[in-house]
Amino acid sequence: MKKLYTIALLSAMSLGVHAQVQVETSSFDIQRGPDFTPREIEPSFNPRITSLEAPDAMHWRSQLNQIKIEAAERFQTVTPSPQLKQTAPQPSLGWGTEIYRVFTTIGTTGPLYAGIPNDNALAVSNDGIVLTAVNSLIWAWDLQNDTVHIVNSYVGLDAVGPDANNDRGFDPKLMYDEDADRFILVFLKNNSPNNSKIAVCFSSTNDPNDPWYTYILPGNPLNNDRWTDFPAMSTTEDHLYITGNLIIPNVSWQVGFDGSIIWQLDKKAGFAGDSTIGNRLHHDIKFGDKFIRNLHCVKGYDGEIDTAYFLSNRNFDIQNDSIFVLSLHSDLTEPEDLRIRVRKSDTPYGVPPNGRQQDTDQNDPTDGLQTNDARVLGAIRMSNGDIQFVSTTRNFNNQRAAIYHGTLHNAGFSNSYITADIITDPIRDYGYPNLAWTGNEECDNEVIIGFNHTSPVDFAGMSAVYYSNDADYSDVLEIKAGDNYVQRLNGGDRWGDYFGIQTYYPEPGKVFVSGFYGTATRSNTAYIAELTSPDSAKLTLQALHTPGSALCGQTVEAQASGGTPPYTYSWDGVQGASTFTACGGDTLLIHVQDDRGCETAFNYIVPFDVPNQQMIYPNPTAGLVGIVFEAPTAGDVVVQLTNMNGRVIHVDTEALSTSGKHYLQFDLAPLTPGVYILDVLMNDERVYTERVVKN
CATH class of the missing domain: 2.60.40 (Immunoglobulin-like)
Incomplete structure (x- = not known):
């Protein structure tokens, strides 16, 4: 089933008001495949020879390198960078560990190296199970028991799916759904049109050792000689969204990109392990007559987002300031409702230079740790509707790789606008950022931004910065220093391509991160750490x-x-x-x-403290007067007010349901100033008498 929609642009700055977004939709019969159960997967020597580097669309890297050369020639002047407002305190660094292998049969441990690149992903459950993934495995830690959690220490992604150990898994993504108390794992399989797939796995319980329900989406969904790359995901209450790029094989990247896609899946069916999963594919998404590239899913500040948002930019441009904001408002069966706005930021971004290491030829812009392009790498929507997002960019002042931190204000409204800051360092290169909300109440807009760092004098490691409610930043916190520079490939090495980070929902203000660092053996692996926000106390x-x-x-x-x-x-x-x-x-x-x-x-x-003794107060008074008296029994009580001549001025009768201490109030305002006698009587006997002075 395939439909074509043309939807008018809602608003665009500096762009024609008649520009349109076009989108087509299709749906597929997606059956549940074989489950995979980590506790049942035994370590093996299953011998295979595969490329050391994970497949991706950057295979045609020479053209991207040419852009980096042109940018280096164009931007040579080094000037001081504008100072960020840096008065916020740093986050605090807690628990941390590198991933490692456990040899259960002999009771020892050993290093567990990540693939090339790391492609860090992370999710943490409310029970304290930290699940992380890299190319091409998943690994878990139990915070409560302080131990590795996966029974056999890790599970290779190649072992998942109907073609286990015949497909190559890469580009893993993880999420924890707090409402369902389950995990979601998404990753790619293979990089050719005839076998490209997207594995979508839902944990059956909150224990990742238990079975996972698995569904396989076609990586060449339109059957037009394409394969899927660069996934991202987010969730709403009902749906799971997965974005990706369709790649034409064996051509240059300028013509090899064939559009970004959005998979919309029935999340609840996935968690239930239904035999089929409802779905809708949004494809051929164009702004005007051009494909929108590298759609990145926006997550909610507390996990789920109310409306599905996606961000894109001109990620291969040497310098640009345009951000594309898409929102999807239709479910699996409603008429397509994909909306777009284009906004210009007050701060430009551009293709970043590579990260420098000790062995980097600093006269060669193509050497060093590869930063890829300027695409959006992390985005969250705050409770006030603003969207904060991050990417890697060139700092056009000091010509370093830096972090672009933007905020889309008033997202979803015609008056939306974008402001941005550049997080940079005079020596270090920064790359592959991601961010998580760290507020302790919904109104907080604070985040922690995690990223990788490197320089000619600093081995590749991980850092973070805190962004406060007052829109200022902390000094950069080093999470993990590298032990050596990375050298696994001829020429430049891979760096990134993603940074894992998630809010720890049971403890507001705490996040867990997973990033890249260089090992003593010049390899790369993942490090996981706990960070806590320095936010002021909750209101x-x-x-x-x-x-x-x-x-x-x-x-x-x-x-x-x-x-x-x-x-x-x-x-x-x-x-x-x-x-x-x-x-x-x-x-x-x-x-x-x-x-x-x-x-x-x-x-x-409001409490009212009745005095212990019998009394009238206030006395004297010009208005209200209160009487505290002890009633010997339940029954009628008569309050009588007499002037000094013995004339009865007022009589009031009230019914008491109980004996004991009581309080009665009335207003003396109608009386002339003077002295009066107030009597409280029950059964014609006085239980209390007092003189009252009216001012």
Whole structure:
């Protein structure tokens, strides 16, 4: 089934208002394939000879190298970089480990090297199972038991799927779905049109050792001699989205790219292990008459996103400032509703230079650790609707590889706009960033950005920076220093291509990361670490009661702490001061909002402390007076007010349902000033008498 849609552009800056996005859709019969169960996969010596380097569309790298040469010739002037606002504290570094192999039969461990490139991915469950993947294996750590979790230490991706050990798995992606308490694993298989596939695996439980439900998507879905590369994924409540590029084999990359695709899958069917999984393929996505390249899925700040968003840019340009923002609003059966806006950032990006190592020829722009291009590598939508995203770029001041950190403000609205900063260093090259939300309440917009670093005097390792609610950055934190430079290929070595990072949902402010570092043997492997945000305390609110002598003379003070002062208070929906006068027994809705817009509220019942002794108060008074008296029994009580001439001024009768201490209040305002006698009677006997002075 195939349909063609043409959808009007909603808004574009500096572009024709008549530009359009075109998209076609198809659906497929996707059957559940053989499960794979990590605890049942035994280590083997299964001999195979494969290329040392994972397959990808950068096989035609000479053309990209030419762009890097042109950029190096064009941008030679080195000037000081603009200073970021760097007043935020650094995140704190906690637990960490490199991945390693466990030889269970002899009780020893050994190194576990990643493929070329690493392609780091990471997901962590609420139970503390940290699942990581690299080319071409998955590995897990149990935080609670402080041990490797996969029964046989790791599972090779080649062992997954109906053609286990005959296909080559690469480009792994991982997610943890908090609502389902399950993992999702997506990776590619093979790089030719006749056997290209996308493996989509759903864990059957929250233990990755248990069976995984597996579905295989066609990597050449349109049967037109293509294969799929560069996957990314995100989830909504109902759907799993997977993006990729369709590649024409055996031609240059300028003509070899044949469009980006979006797979939309029934997520709940996958977690249920249904025999088939509902799906929809969005393909031939064009802006005007050109394919949109390298769509990157936007994730939600807390995992799921409410509406599926995708970002793209001019990733092969030497310098550009355009960002394409797509959003998908249709389900598996509704008419196609793919929307696009194009925005210009206030800061340009461009193809980054390669990362330099000790053995890098610094006069050769094609040498060093390869940074690929400037595509978006990480994006999350915050609770306020803004989208923060990161990529690798050239710093056009110091000509280093650097991190591009952008924010799409007011995403989804016609007044949306983009601002960006460049995270850079005068010596180190930075590459392959990703980011995760680190707030401790929904209104927080803070993130931790993780990335790889290298330089002629620093071995390849991992770093991170904290971005605060006040839009300032911390100093860069080194997570893991490399032990040597990397040298596994002739010429430049691979670096990246991805950085794994996820918020740890049970502990707001904490994230786990997985990145690239150089080993002592000049190889590369993955390191996993725990980082904690230095965010200020969560906004909290409490009420302090100051008793008053009159029932309706009770003072309540709202006391906010944490968050970002100043605070704005409201009482029952009306803005006011931090104090409020109320009656005992009233229920008040107290609300506070801090300077960031974060807010919290609660209902407060105003107490009224009745004195222990019998009394009238206040006395003297000009208005309300309260009477505390002891009733010997239940029954009618008569309150009588007499002037000094013995004339009864007022009589009131109330019914008491119980004996004991009671409080009665009435208003003396109608009386003329003077002295009065107040009597409380039960069964014609006085139980309390007092003189009252009316001012």
